Amino acid sequence: MFTALFYALAAIGLVASFIADREKTAGALYKAWSAFSGILPEFVMIITASGLILAYLSPDVIAVLIGERSGAVGVLLASLAGSVTLIPGFVAFPLAALLLEKGAGILQIGAFVSALMMVGVVTFSLERKTFGTRVAVTRNVLAWVFSLLVALVLRLVLGGAGAGVALLGGIG
Amino acid sequence: MMAGRLRRFGGMLLPLSVLALVAFIAPDRAADAVGTIGTSLREMILVIPPVFVLLGLLDVWVPRDTLIRYLGPGSGATGTLIAFLLGSVAAGPLYAAFPIAAVLMRKGSSFFNVMVFIGAWSTTKVPMFLFEYAALGGAFALTRLAVNIPAILLIALVLTRGVGPNPGPRTSGDVTPPGAPSG
Incomplete structure (x- = not known):
């Protein structure tokens, strides 16, 4: 649905741009293409690497690692698993729901989803090219710390829904 | 230019050769990986074109x-x-x-x-x-x-x-x- 909206926006933009100035429109398309083809190798690399990682970190493996009773260690593992994987958005949440079904804990899922979205190990080289090494490293480390924090806040909000989901209990 | 191009695409070679290796050792895993790669490529091809067209328009206008x-x-x-x-x-x-x-x-x-x-x-x-x-x-x-x-x-x-x-x-x-x- 959002994709359709973006196609509509791009189409309207292109038509308006074409009416206003053909040369500029050609320039815009050229820039779009050169930006895309410029990072296409990185895209392919990212997609291949994440496909390989996911082949080994299957839902069953992840669910075992980050089960309800896995506690703080599970949260840590979940955030690491989320960091190294890259999953298309429309697959990520059905996957998260599947992991819950397979026995993953909700806090662990919170850490997993947060790291999945904010931390990018496979996209790191592209990020470094854009922002420089220090920014890319710092952003990813901070985002990773926040993925752990999310689990903590989820525990506070969702409460002690059961002894099994005790994050702090896992520590103490 | 040629060398730059080689270096640019060289990054793709590592994961692709790992994939080829996995295909030898564990064909099932490789099949899994290819399935995921297919889904991701489809996402890229479906979702990304308008994003880049808008980027081009933004850049020019x-x-x-x-x-x-x-x-x-x-x-x-x-x-x-x-x-x-x-x-x-x-x-x-x-x-x-x-x-x-x-x-x-x-x-x-x-x-x-x-x-x-x-x-x-x-x-x-x-x-x-x-x-x-x-x-x-x-x-x-x-x-x-x-x-x-x-x-x-x-x-x-x-x-x-x-x-x-x-x-x-x-x-x-x-x-x-x-x-x-x-x-």
Whole structure:
């Protein structure tokens, strides 16, 4: 649905741009293409690497690692698993729901989803090219710390829904 | 040029050769990987074209002065809000956000706002939130959102104050060659 909206926006933009100035429109398309083809190798690399990682970190493996009773260690593992994987958005949440079904804990899922979205190990080289090494490293480390924090806040909000989901209990 | 091109595509060789290796040792795993790669490629091909067309239009039509006014260092809270909304209504995976960030930086957006844009793109995208709400429930999705919004601002602040923009020559040139005939 959002994709359709973006196609509509791009189409309207292109038509308006074409009416206003053909040369500029050609320039815009050229820039779009050169930006895309410029990072296409990185895209392919990212997609291949994440496909390989996911082949080994299957839902069953992840669910075992980050089960309800896995506690703080599970949260840590979940955030690491989320960091190294890259999953298309429309697959990520059905996957998260599947992991819950397979026995993953909700806090662990919170850490997993947060790291999945904010931390990018496979996209790191592209990020470094854009922002420089220090920014890319710092952003990813901070985002990773926040993925752990999310689990903590989820525990506070969702409460002690059961002894099994005790994050702090896992520590103490 | 040739050597540069080789180096550029050389990065693809490593994961591709690992994939070939896995195909030898564990064909099932390789099949799994290829399935996932197929899904991701489909996402890329379906979702990304309009994002890049809009990027091209933005680059050509929005004058530097205008962009500075709305997203530049003097744009204040309004600029940050705009960066937040730009990132949140976006479509596509995070790696598609980096070339757009490069254009924004080149056109004079403040570094803080670019970082807010990246943060929003990564976690507060509207369609993603709807997916999350449906799959994992309201308490989960809203809690994450409540943590993420201040987290994005805080991370952007730390990156701006502590690490700095790092406006090296690589910043914009590498990802979107401004007009270099690379094709």
